[in-house]
Amino acid sequence: MVTWKNLDTLESYQELKNTARVNLKEVMSGENGAERVKKYSVPMAEGMAYNYAAKAVDDQVLEALAKLAKEAQLTEKFAALYNGEVINTGEKRLVLHHLTRGQLGDKVEADGVDKREFYLEQQKKVTEFANKVHAGEITNAAGEKFTTVVQIGIGGSDLGPRAMYLALENWAKKNGTFKMEAKFISNVDPDDAAAVLASIDVAHSLFVLVSKSGTTLETLTNESFVKDALEKAGLDPSRHMLAVTSETSLLAKSDDYLAAFFMDDYIGGRYSSTSPVGGAVLSLAFGPEVFERFLAGAAAEDELAKKENLLENPAMLDALIGVYERNVLEMGCTAVLPYSQALNRFPAHLQQADMESNGKSVNRFGEPVNYVTGPVLFGEPGTNGQHSFYQLLHQGTNIVPLQFVGFKQNQCGSDVVIQGSTSQQKLCANVAAQIMAFACGKEDENQNKYFAGGRPSSIIIGEQLTPESLGALLSHFENKIMFQGFTWNLNSFDQEGVQLGKVLAKRVLAHETDGALKAYSDLLNI
């Protein structure tokens, strides 16, 4: 049995607050620092490692964090989740995204079926469909092969799949598994759909309409936009569109689609990349085998999240160091900085995954909490970010904990030696340099050129960004967010905070406004 308690009622949290602060600059200098880099590292799946040498922790803090993990029953709560308890209390739902990629515990039955079987069956349907499209067995009305796939969706039905597609696009081209180009339409801004439509050959395009609820205004509007374009091109939309939705949504009952693949209410939108929400577009783009390799990487990382020993559980450790930074060291933001161009949109996906999950002021029982919860998360790939917002990270008045991600090898294999080093070496040299610059700073009599240091970071290092390591990376962050939510005693799986704006926008469109909202409507010519 697990008990759900607020963080500030836990004894180990008080103990953690009383641990001595670590002087990062000191501990990362000299041979001491070199030792830490070797010692403070946890293996992840697929040969990756989570290295936290440059975080402001030492053995005492880690011990206190281990006690906190125990008292907060993080392992037991994760087990309760994957064994099918109603963890999403706000919506009274199970939370089963792990089951889309593996079986971590007991068989979970809901709605009268074995849920693992249900997810496998949907994945099989996606695989069969994608194989038929690639083989030219499913074609357009003229009998020609589809060459492009366009995902229409927003939020969780866009960000994760889009980030994953971009992460593997060049890898697939290099490895001969690239099958179809993918594009994404998300924004209700008509310029988004128009630009995508103008960039493709609609007659040879498949459109995947993705909406778990089947009611999202932006997605339904964009569906109409695309249907209109197909009709204007003399094409039958039902020969070009498929749907990914929950079985209970209205979309599931429509005959307007070539095929429909299902998820259910137990897969949160922002956790749906490993369901058909990501599966359809990724299988069509790269082949189902690549998608399965991605799932295998996620499943392997999920297994590590079950480990009770904090120092062997990278997601739990990352989560608790984050809680320490947020609640004890009082740092309000966090930045995710992948030194990999392919992870260009990964921070955007994590913005939703993290902030929509843990951006909350009430606990899982709806009672206000007396401590801070999820941080503001942002990020950009390095080295680009270095020439942009790193100024604030190095010398600003806020200390922002950083999460670097780096790979030893690039994806495309092409590189050049300029001034004695390859571009890949330059990329990796930069991330190493940044970690040390943030941790140790630099003395200077000129205050303008002085770097205080003491700015904590971690780095996930992998061999290469492949389907497996991408899956592992995704799982790591999903599980990190989950463990933080457990520690803060939040329900990380609902998102009531997005509702109010939707309701007010409807009112504006129906011209049912007064006061300032009416004034804004007038200003915007609605």
Ligand SMILES: O=P(O)(O)OC[C@H]1O[C@H](O)[C@H](O)[C@@H](O)[C@@H]1O
């Ligand atoms: O997949 P859908 O039901 O269309 O939902 C799309 C998105 O919109 C909602 O407003 C939520 O904020 C997101 O969590 C969700 O991913």
